[in-house]
Amino acid sequence: MTLAELLPSTGCSTEPVLEEGLWPDGTRVAGGDLVIGGLPATQLAARFGTPCQVLDERTVRARATAFRTALPRAEVVFAGKSLPCPEVYRWMAQEGLSLDVSSAGELALAKAAGFPAQRIIMHGNVKTAEDLKAALAYGVSRIVVDSLDEIAQLGALATRGQEVMIRVTPGIDARTHAKIATGVEDQKFGFSLASGAALEAVLRVVEQPSLTLAGLHCHIGSQVRHVASYEEAVRRMVGLIASCGTRISQLDLGGGFCAPYLAGERDFDLAGFAHRITGTLNYECGVHRVPPPRLLIEPGRSIVANAGVTLYRVCAVKHGLTRTFVAVDGGMSDNPRPALYGAKYAVRLVGRGGRPKPVTVVGRHCEAGDVLAEDVPLPHDVHAGDLLAVPATGAYHHALASNYNQVCRPPVVAVKDGVARPIVRRETEEDLLRRYV
Numbered sequence: 001m002t003l004a005e006l007l008p009s010t011g012c013s014t015e016p017v018l019e020e021g022l023w024p025d026g027t028r029v030a031g032g033d034l035v036i037g038g039l040p041a042t043q044l045a046a047r048f049g050t051p052c053q054v055l056d057e058r059t060v061r062a063r064a065t066a067f068r069t070a071l072p073r074a075e076v077v078f079a080g081k082s083l084p085c086p087e088v089y090r091w092m093a094q095e096g097l098s099l100d101v102s103s104a105g106e107l108a109l110a111k112a113a114g115f116p117a118q119r120i121i122m123h124g125n126v127k128t129a130e131d132l133k134a135a136l137a138y139g140v141s142r143i144v145v146d147s148l149d150e151i152a153q154l155g156a157l158a159t160r161g162q163e164v165m166i167r168v169t170p171g172i173d174a175r176t177h178a179k180i181a182t183g184v185e186d187q188k189f190g191f192s193l194a195s196g197a198a199l200e201a202v203l204r205v206v207e208q209p210s211l212t213l214a215g216l217h218c219h220i221g222s223q224v225r226h227v228a229s230y231e232e233a234v235r236r237m238v239g240l241i242a243s244c245g246t247r248i249s250q251l252d253l254g255g256g257f258c259a260p261y262l263a264g265e266r267d268f269d270l271a272g273f274a275h276r277i278t279g280t281l282n283y284e285c286g287v288h289r290v291p292p293p294r295l296l297i298e299p300g301r302s303i304v305a306n307a308g309v310t311l312y313r314v315c316a317v318k319h320g321l322t323r324t325f326v327a328v329d330g331g332m333s334d335n336p337r338p339a340l341y342g343a344k345y346a347v348r349l350v351g352r353g354g355r356p357k358p359v360t361v362v363g364r365h366c367e368a369g370d371v372l373a374e375d376v377p378l379p380h381d382v383h384a385g386d387l388l389a390v391p392a393t394g395a396y397h398h399a400l401a402s403n404y405n406q407v408c409r410p411p412v413v414a415v416k417d418g419v420a421r422p423i424v425r426r427e428t429e430e431d432l433l434r435r436y437v
Ligand SMILES: Cc1ncc(COP(=O)(O)O)c(C=O)c1O
Pocket: 079, 082, 100, 123, 219, 221, 222, 223, 254, 255, 256, 257, 298, 299, 300, 301, 302, 395
């Protein structure tokens, strides 16, 4: 039985062992403290305050490299929305990844990072004229079109052979949360494969003299566990390629590879994915007698989620009728995922152990639904002043953070080999006030 199997299936342990796969590489418990990137969490909290999002640079880089190694001939594109930050984009550029952005704002971060335009792809089911103009001005290599209106608009704005990909909805249920299942029919993303809309989009792009059709794209969802869902996407997309009547040189399968959030959850089977997807692609292209397109993938969460740990300070402990509430100095403004997707997290008390009892960790916001983790074991004497650490918070945390209740957003502090530096500084009240007129 593995260590992960011995741990409770929800929540965390208060024992001096770490749940396998949830924490940044090399994270360890030493003298009761939690050491991340070579630095004790208590020190990080004292120096940078709480809440604080800690990001282990080595883990991010290692995961980026793992994708490139598993699929050496594919273009690996970091989904910039999962952790928008110029420094992280720079790491990706250094590791040889491309970048996808979904707005002029994310593109502005990419520009600040000096990310090469020939390795940037622009996404989004809505791109405003400003988004498209910014993409054209920077010379992003490919724009993924998502509506006939956009094809017409981009056709009019572009001047010289802008490469585009077409976002296709392949009609695949990737068995993930409904709010992040983007491959199923009858929703806002993409052109439906089943209805013929995708084929019509191909014709419309080909008709536009200022556009060049570079490839087809699909993104079947996020937190996808099953390689079979991607295999089915390949089958359907190659079928579409064969019926296009024009050479399609790139097939972008999007991202969505799952990350573990709780003890016992498994990491995405990257080796299995690489093997099975390459095989399926070659086989299907043989069957349909089309040249195999170059493969692209767009991982976001699977690169950054488990590189991140959020530190919170306990501010109050309250004994309700049936449960104990442990209230911390953050909440849905730094992590809206439990409220949005019913996401579950492990929680660990830093600095000491003790007989565990189940508690509900809640945030500071004016919503009864501001719950960070339900029924997680913490030492029975958890009290104000304690430090909590929540793993798997590197993806879609900084990205989704808000100023609800005018709470200032936490910093992102990069750690590596015992050195810490903020790569996003803590927001201040001055930052907040700057926008009010
Ligand atoms: C087009 C596209 N590509 C890539 C991603 C990255 O997804 P994930 O972070 O789940 O890998 C997303 C978000 O789901 C997306 O919409």
